[in-house]
Amino acid sequence: MSYFKFYHFRRGSMCHQFLLFIIYLSSFRDVVALQMSFESTHTASVPELASPPSTGIFYPIEISPAVIPQYPLPNESLPPMYPTFPATYEPVLSGKCPVNFSALSDILSKTASDCAQPMAMLVGNAICCPQFSSLVHIFQGFYSISSDKLVVPNAVANDCFSDIMSILISKGANATIPSICTIKSANLTGGSCPVNDVTTFEKMVNSSSLLEACTTVDTLKECCRPICQPAIAEAALKISGGESSMIENKDAGQGSNRVDILSDCKGVVYSYISRKLPSVAANIAFRRLSACKVNKVCPLQFKQPSEVIAACRNVAAPSPSCCSSLNAYIAGIQRQMLITNKQAIICATMFGSMLRKGGVMTNIYELCDVDLKDFSIQGKIFSRLPTA
Template identity: 75%
Template sequence: MDCFQTVSRLKGSLCHQLLFIIIWLSSIQELVALQTPLEPTQIPSMSELASAPHTQLFDPIEISPAVIPHYPNPGEPLPPMFPTFPTRYEPVLTGKCPVNFSLISSLMDKTASDCSQPFAALVGNVICCPQLSSLLHIFQGFYSINSDKLVLQDAVANYCFTDIISILASRGANSTIPTLCSVKSLNLTGGSCPVNDVATFEKTVNTSKLLEACSTVDPLKECCRPVCQPAIMDAALQISGRQLTVNEYKNMEGELNHIDSLNDCKRVVYSYLSRKLTSDAANTAFRILSACKVNKVCPLSFKQPSEVIKACRNVAAPSPSCCSSLNTYVAGVQKQMLITNRQAIICATVFGSMLRKGGVMTNIYELCDVDLKDFSIQAYGQQGCLLRSLPADMIFDNATGFSFTCDLSDNIAAPWPSSSSISSVSLCAPEMSLPALPKSETLKNHGCGGGELELLVPIFSFFVLSTLLY
């Protein structure tokens, strides 16, 4: 009779108890993190990690500002995790943008929330800018829904863009988001794309294929096995008049005018999709496509880590001076922005490559207990917050202010690169894996079937780590 049959028949058996102990330990870990108070002198900061959709056993931690003590110094800049409440007011509009903005009010509210003060700069790369870009795509299609045009004329685009930013600011958004996200009124126009009307678009593009590929975008498959992205690129290439493959497009070095034209045509494709999909479906699809893009690179800036290299070059065992220098450096990186779990893996690899290039051969991440969450914003001054690689939003509550959902509270070790060359990190390769979760020595029990029980911990770890790939 095998181990699982024994567990089902013997309620008090060792296997049964171990199963509940494992689940109980994971719950206690989250509870302790939520009860950790914020020290008055500590200002939380930001960074990254690697995680993904939660399972039934591992729900994401809700970082609610309601539990943070009253901030004692109102005259100073607010810590990024402090609850804030936007001041809403009636915006002053140009009166020259012929659009009833109330019809897309919920989308405007979502964007204003995602780009709220004072969080916009901290979540710009992952939350604010992808949502603002999606709003502009949807507005472009929404504006021209009663005409044959897929774009706005330059003058009208300028008025409408100004009104959009004014409305967002009146609902609590940061008024500097055009600069933060590098968007402008030209994003609502056709730019240099030669096709800007529906009739020509539908004659040139296989719209049935495009809509089939992008009507429903799978958030767990699109980034690694894309369906919608190549369909959009193919349509953009067709209306641009360029007979290129996607690979040829990537190799078009020095042909900036053609690249600009293709990017302009991609916006026209987005506009067409916005006309055909509901605003919610379009927003979901566009946000997933943005997530695929932002999760491919590390958005953090790393200054030359000369002090870390000097302190850690020749260490082979835990060194107080090395670890102190490393922790100080990482603490500075944390203050830049909030990033996703996938970005955290890439950032840790990039930084590790810089250290190896400087002569640090030993895995000092392991020696100094540097985890992926150590690159992230510090909630309550203790717990690292890492966003899932899937699209995330700021959450506003009238009682607690703004908050956002963090993912993965386990101490996943930061990956140490195998060489000093900064090669691209693929999180889609079948062989890609993360370091194993720390295992307690008490779990190494050989009762109840011997070798069968030994598989319990690796299998349990697999269910946790498998979520990190998406």
């Protein structure tokens, strides 16, 4: 019996080893065949696979099809970690705008980023429009840097503006920026401002004082005790015809036309500053000036809060119906756009004034636990974040 067991063990071992040898031999043959097939079909493409893309990492990378692995089943999704490349493209320019746009590539890229397609509507007031306005001012000054003009001629303004938009859209910007920011090609031309050349400008304006006031714009001081803003307003007033002309136009009932002229002349002043400062420095200065302007007003649109007034007029303690009505109203306005903290204060004050005029004398903000962040969409976003 013991002999049988021993013989069975040895025989089993030999069979097991023989089977392993057959499997190994078969696998080795398949591997050799696969390697030979791969080498025979891909030898010519190995050098191309090993060579990196021809362009540098700071420019659009031209990827060869040989570098990107080709998947035989096009309907199958790519692996989760497979890199994706942005869908940018070369813009089709009119060819009628005589400007080297590559010299403005940095400012164009920043504008496209600040006005990105998905977010432009939400951040237009505080981020996109100030940057787009700055780009327009800088382009206006850059266009005629080698001439005596401070504006873009009417003959090419539309083409140049169209080229600017084509470049921005090719970089992922929202195509509706002009309507969002209420800026058009006429903003490049100087409009109704009577002065549009450097020589006349420098004769009428103390340009050294203007540049001294606006070369470095302090982020905090400018909004409280402005230096550059009054300098720009004074220069615009001088080149527009002066105070006497403004008084005459008001007496003649042309006050609104006068405001348009002053606004157009401010654009010419911005253009002059753009010619004298590097584009990066000019952009920083213009953005900081815009920040002061943005924070002076509430950009939200308030409809008459009739339901809130009806539900909250006589409450003296937390009321479910009052708070529900208030929260529903605020939920509607907070979807409009992102606003800054300073704007939120102004908006909350404005809405509170509307409630008081309607007879709501109780501090329903406190009763219903309404905070400043509730007046903007970012409050809704951050309220959903988990807390520690």
